[in-house]
Amino acid sequence: MLKRTLIASALAALTFPAAADVDYYIDLTEPTHHTGDVSITFPATDKDYLEVKMPAWRTGYYRILNLANGVREFSAQTDDGEPLQWHKVDKSTWRIQIPETAKGDEVVVDYQIYADLLGRRARHIDDSHAYLDASAVFMYADEYRQQPVSVELNVRDDWRSVSGMEKTAEHRFVADNWDILVDSPIETGINDLYQFEVDGREYELVIWGEGNLDHQQTVEDLKKLVTTGPEIWDGYPYERYVFMVHLTTDAGGATEHRNSTIIQRPRYRYGSRDDYLSFMSTASHEFVHTWNVKAYRPSPLVPYDYQKENYTDLFWLAEGSTSYFQDHLLMVADIMAPDEYFERLADDIESHYRKPGTEVMSVAEASFEAWSDQYGDRAQNFSVNIYSEGAMVSWQLDMALLEATDGEVSYRDVHNELYQRFDADEVGFTAADVLTILQDLTGQSWQNWWQQNINSPVGEIPFADMLASAGLELSFASADKQTPWVGWSGNAAPAGIELTRVERNGPAWNAGFTPGDVIVAYDGFRAAGGRFDEALKEYEVGDEVEVTYFRRDQLHTTTLVIGEQQHTGASITPVAEPTAKQKARFLQWLGVPHPNASPAD
Template sequence: MLKQTLIASAILTALPATAADVDYFIDLTEPTHHTGDVRINFPATDKAYLDVKMPAWRTGYYRILNLANGVRDFRVQTDDGDTLNWHKVDKSTWRIELPESARDDEIVVDYQIYADLLGRRARHIDDSHAYLDASAVFMYADEYRQQPVSVELDVLDNWRSVSGMDSTDEHRFVADNWDILVDSPIETGINDLYKFEVDGRDYELVIWGEGNLDHEQTVEDLKALVTTGPEIWEGYPYERYVFMVHLTTGAGGATEHRNSTIIQRPRYRYGERDDYLSFMSTASHEFVHTWNVKAYRPSPLVPYDYQKENYTDLFWLAEGSTSYFQDHLLLAADIMEPDEYFERLATDVERHYRKPGNEVMSVAEASFEAWSDQYGDRAQNFSVNIYSEGAMVSWLLDMALIEATAGEVSYRDVHNELYQRFDADEVGFTADDVLQILNDLTGNSWQSWWQENIEQPIGDLPFADMLQTVGLELTFASADEQQAWVGWSGNAAATGIELTRVERNSPAWDAGFTPGDVIVAYDGFRAAGGRFDEALAEYEIGSEVEVTYFRRDELHTATLVIGEEQHTGAKITPVAEPSAKQQARFLQWLGIAHPNA
């Protein structure tokens, strides 16, 4: 299978001394069963052994993924063909023994990689394409991590290869070191490619898969989006940027990279306006990440340690602030209308009120705990999300800065200072560094504010006051419009409704229900196959309902008191006649004029 790759290896061996020091090859000519054959040429070393490693996680997804589990048929030899012994040190490290006779020879590592992690945006190979994030495909050695690298792909005749790395041939890429390679995924296969230039920088949009995405409209909107960097930062950290889009099934999400991004969405989730805006919000989110996380990031992530968790109390700033800014840039680019932004912001406000964990966990703690898989009922009731709640805290800080400085300083200035002061290739920042920037920009200490809002649970935020400052009004459904509420959710089961979530301090919580309970009847009526949710909604607030349910296969009953759901039907609307101060604050906040100015 490696015939063509070996030919490429022979050609590269003949190149002059300027060739890359670590050469990677992957044979993708038989992709149907999700496999590729990898070959790596490492330079000679005078050490008694060489440890080669596969990362345990990839950037942008803060979970241990154990990516070495895709490696099979690991083999090592010298460039003269002499077999070398090896053994595994741990789950992600292969130790190659180097007798003295082999220490002047290049080390050639071969293995097969199984790639069926599309939804993780790590590695995926099939008969139509391959998506290769180097962290899940290409091993590295610490000794050579900072040496130049090349990647050669052997692919089917009708495939096209695209990456944020520099290309020296149709299917060959080069980078200054492995850290650039690992942050520059490769999309190769049958795809649509669009190239355009904006303000002297080159862009590419590569789309794999079929769906109802309007390619031409996407190109035009991306052209507008990429002009908005100066809304926050002085300067761009790249000369070329690649947007990769997967139109697929069963996978969704996105990941930022050094000068590229990968975005996955269901193939037919683009036609409706709201779906398309969600897609563009994701594109904007990843674009913001090109600065926030890729150009500057918290110090525990500089450099990335790919063998273990990289703990920080600032993921809320890395991810939440990115979520906060993403739609601001869509407003600046005229991709999103103000009323569409207000509608999305109102939804975020409602979600905040539906998050009991806001009373329990701070965004700093949530950042540190990001590596622990928070899920289900407990995540909702006792944790906060670094994305959504990080965005809420970013908004709170933005409003505080604007008010404290009469509009002279905003949260955008903080991020520009982070960009100017911290180069992620060299040094990261700490919470003390952020506090110093706040002090430098305003002349005041923000230590107390930080302790109250970052290091302690934020609880309910003063949304109405924050919005009134910028000439907006927040309203909720009136008392007679409030819906009956019990605070649980579940899925249909064979015998009833199996609960998957019970909100803390809700009527269901107070009645003693918990996930896993199977509701079989209410007031003597069967729950399974009936109009269960509709029936409960028809009860008056304060009504008592006798609920029958199974727990551990035993039948129980409990009395459920129907409650009244609060903070629903949120709407954010511009005041009809904003004051001059409100108009000024609105402009300082979003960078556009108030709708009723």
């Protein structure tokens, strides 16, 4: 047995590179024109060539970005300075030839990176900071992907560097492998930093930019938010977590990472209560992602393949379920009041009714198609969104579980089981695995439910019944308050109004209008000048309007019949005297007492 072990070890040594660090270095001392100089030292190899690659996409943004397009002035040499020949194999891969004379030497790769992708949260370098997502900055080699890495930054004297990685010097970080590096973005520059500890875990909030965000209020609310993990999961997947916030002008959005997040919002979109809650909802969304996506995720994303699309039918669970939970945690943390949650949920219900694509596409199909860019009225009319509709079906599943088990099992239990059973560093889960968990938790099959609600078009959702079971009433604007409706939207154009969206089966759709049409007149009056939308509201349901428009530079006239939009003015209110069962269901669902529950409850 010992002899066999020694032989196996010897073969392994011949097949795989010995453990050695991959060292990354980036010079950011001349950042004004969005460039940095990267140098990577790879361990020696006995192969005839070394292939280094730049990812084609980054985690949390399911689009091919072709991130190698920012690379210029590529070169390779040995650590002794001997130049190495190379050529590109494809858009993201550089093959470096390793002659016999260089097979014992480390390989040094140098290139310039152009970084002006702030809104993609990929890479951005300017005279005030650099945001570096490694997937868009640092190349890797497959054979060294699991080797330890270090990252050293050469920056201006007044810059500060922050990352979720372990920090060994002011501007130096280390990680166990490239996959951790690529999921631990770096924010370096002129910033505000706040550090705090909650329940033995360390947290940092780093803010780049100026705006009307109340820094101290944010720190206090984040302290409350991060205590809510046990509402869903048994345990935390991190000991240290970093919130990165960009107060900017030209970017908005957020991305989850292994033990950090990056949140971008316009610099003056924090002052009102609604804006601030929207920001905190985003923070909560990314916090939920620390478990759902980063600690456990669908199997086609384990491990991430950064050179091509990673298809799955479960993005609705990864993103939609995260959207579903985000405001629940804000209520538990006493950051959002129940009535504020009801208002947001009512808006989501209205949005669902305004999306004809729910009659066409399932959330499973939407998940698989997430890599394809759906846009314009095509997205609205024939597709559904993995975030919004994923949240709706997550809510359906939650209420179905509570009903089937008399409140003993909720959707939170499903996510805790996913966390306990699947480690994203090792193995992902499938739809069959989720169905197994559902059956294990409830003792019954959920195959038919899954087929009807996940694999079939979303369709009608029994919102009123689901809310009623928790002691809430759903209402819409009365018939006399429904506004006239044509089912289109557009932007001002030199000649009139250019249509950008036409809702399927709405009045404008039925009249034959399509995006790109330029409305120039209605009933003989000019459409331009800002009076168009206001004028249409003066018509009544059933009125006929003669609309003149350009299509392909030719003038046309057709008749538009004003319609009536249903399900507007949605409102959710607590019933005055909820039953004991309704109060219990409300608590089981949202984790907080019903607004009209007595202290004795």
